[in-house]
Amino acid sequence: MNPVNLSLYLVLDPDLCGGLDGMVATTRTAVANGVTVVQLRAPQWKKRQWFDAAVALKAVLAGSGVPLVINDHVDIALAVDAEGVHVGQSDLPVAEVRRLVGPDKIVGLSTSNAAQLAAVPLALIDGGIDYIGVGPVYPTGTKKDASPVIAPADFAAMMLAKRCPAVAIGGIALGKVAPLIRAGADGVAVVSAICGQPDVAAATQALFNEITEARA
Amino acid sequence: MNPVNLSLYLVLDPDLCGGLDGMVATTRTAVANGVTVVQLRAPQWKKRQWFDAAVALKAVLAGSGVPLVINDHVDIALAVDAEGVHVGQSDLPVAEVRRLVGPDKIVGLSTSNAAQLAAVPLALIDGGIDYIGVGPVYPTGTKKDASPVIAPADFAAMMLAKRCPAVAIGGIALGKVAPLIRAGADGVAVVSAICGQPDVAAATQALFNEITEARA
Numbered sequence: 001m002n003p004v005n006l007s008l009y010l011v012l013d014p015d016l017c018g019g020l021d022g023m024v025a026t027t028r029t030a031v032a033n034g035v036t037v038v039q040l041r042a043p044q045w046k047k048r049q050w051f052d053a054a055v056a057l058k059a060v061l062a063g064s065g066v067p068l069v070i071n072d073h074v075d076i077a078l079a080v081d082a083e084g085v086h087v088g089q090s091d092l093p094v095a096e097v098r099r100l101v102g103p104d105k106i107v108g109l110s111t112s113n114a115a116q117l118a119a120v121p122l123a124l125i126d127g128g129i130d131y132i133g134v135g136p137v138y139p140t141g142t143k144k145d146a147s148p149v150i151a152p153a154d155f156a157a158m159m160l161a162k163r164c165p166a167v168a169i170g171g172i173a174l175g176k177v178a179p180l181i182r183a184g185a186d187g188v189a190v191v192s193a194i195c196g197q198p199d200v201a202a203a204t205q206a207l208f209n210e211i212t213e214a215r216a
Numbered sequence: 217m218n219p220v221n222l223s224l225y226l227v228l229d230p231d232l233c234g235g236l237d238g239m240v241a242t243t244r245t246a247v248a249n250g251v252t253v254v255q256l257r258a259p260q261w262k263k264r265q266w267f268d269a270a271v272a273l274k275a276v277l278a279g280s281g282v283p284l285v286i287n288d289h290v291d292i293a294l295a296v297d298a299e300g301v302h303v304g305q306s307d308l309p310v311a312e313v314r315r316l317v318g319p320d321k322i323v324g325l326s327t328s329n330a331a332q333l334a335a336v337p338l339a340l341i342d343g344g345i346d347y348i349g350v351g352p353v354y355p356t357g358t359k360k361d362a363s364p365v366i367a368p369a370d371f372a373a374m375m376l377a378k379r380c381p382a383v384a385i386g387g388i389a390l391g392k393v394a395p396l397i398r399a400g401a402d403g404v405a406v407v408s409a410i411c412g413q414p415d416v417a418a419a420t421q422a423l424f425n426e427i428t429e430a431r432a
Contacts, residue, residue, distance in 0.1 A: 046306040046307065047288060047303075047306070047307040047308045048305075048306045048307060048308065048309070049306075051308055051309065051312065072263060073289075073291060074291035074294075074295075075289060075290035075291040075294070075308060075316060076308075078290075078291070078294075078316055079290075079308060079312045079315075079316060087263075089264075090262040090263070090264045090265075091262065091263040091264060092263045092264065092267055092291060092292075092295060093264070093267065096267065096295045099295075100291060100294055100295060
């Protein structure tokens with residue numbers, strides 16, 4: 001399993017960030033203030049936009065130690081030599097993703113309920129998947145095809161059942177982080193809690209502090 | 217340049233074919249009746265659907281000598297070891313595509329006017345691109361974001377200017393093939409002239425015959 005610090009996982013939304021320049025600026029500020037992973041996710045974009053954005057984000061993240069994870073498109077990840085790929089249940093099968101990117105890249109998989117989590121074969125945990133995304137844990141407006149919200153008790157059960165690191169996702173905002181960390185999440189993924197915030201630095205620091213306090 | 221017989225190039229439309237089973241059946245019949253290239257193009261699909269369809273099409277085409285070309289998604293082409301990839305002007309840059317697929321795969325590029333054709337560097341013709349798609353040559357209903365129709369005189373000029381094989385595309389139907397071949401196209405790409413036709417075998421044969429007669 002490739003180690004990844006899931007603590008504060010930023011999923012960039014191009015619209016909320018105000019396009020490519022906004023994504024770059026948001027990333028720079030967020031990484032300087034505690035974000036540990038950056039994911040590019042732009043399902044409405046053509047591949048050339050993905051490529052241009054991924055190249056720009058790689059440059060911003062160079063030397064930071066923060067990995068760039070590409071949502072869905074393994075070809076973009078390969079083209080820019082991104083550190084990771086994140087796929088959902090309707091994307092390429094994880095075993096294919098791992099075969100394409102090789103052993104050293106981070107591979108994440110979304111799971112939306114206990115059944116999807118249970119369906120992940122142990123063989124993938126041992127060689128295919130480095131972490132799972134679990135959500136939505138709250139109602140979300142930034143993912144059009146989101147699954148039903150996972151109830152707190154069900155989320156807690158998934159955290160007990162999981163056999164690899166997990167990041168919670170979906171509608172996570174300041175003040176809603178601590179219960180997830182206490183239930184066993186290794187980190188939280190946010191979109192609108194950072195993208196489009198009037199003060200990205202302060203928003204990121206506040207989220208980071210909530211994670212740290214919940215772990216104490 | 218990897219050689220490719222562009223004569224009768226089928227671009228599969230999942231809706232017109234009636235889903236995956238229809239695409240497989242259409243492909244089997246079309247290849248038996250003269251189609252020389254099969255492209256999978258499903259911009260509305262998620263990657264898992266692409267993958268499943270590409271696996272099925274590879275199986276149908278096995279041993280036929282007809283290459284499977286994947287539109288846009290290099291990761292799908294790599295995952296199923298397809299014979300080629302076709303990209304448009306808004307997709308991954310051709311040089312990146314070639315780097316990802318290696319020297320032995322077919323790479324095609326769409327060009328919609330003389331300026332786009334002229335913008336293709338000779339270096340790409342020598343090492344990146346195996347053929348260009350040129351169109352739309354007629355009004356088309358199967359591509360939502362199609363460019364303006366290329367006038368016949370402009371198409372003829374592009375056929376004189378081209379430095380690699382070219383397949384014409386866009387609204388091509390029976391009776392509209394011959395002028396394109398006579399203007400210098402190495403083949404014609406069709407969608408609705410085969411996909412969804414009541415008699416796919418007869419439709420394919422008739423197109424094949426029009427190509428053959430135009431070349432005589």
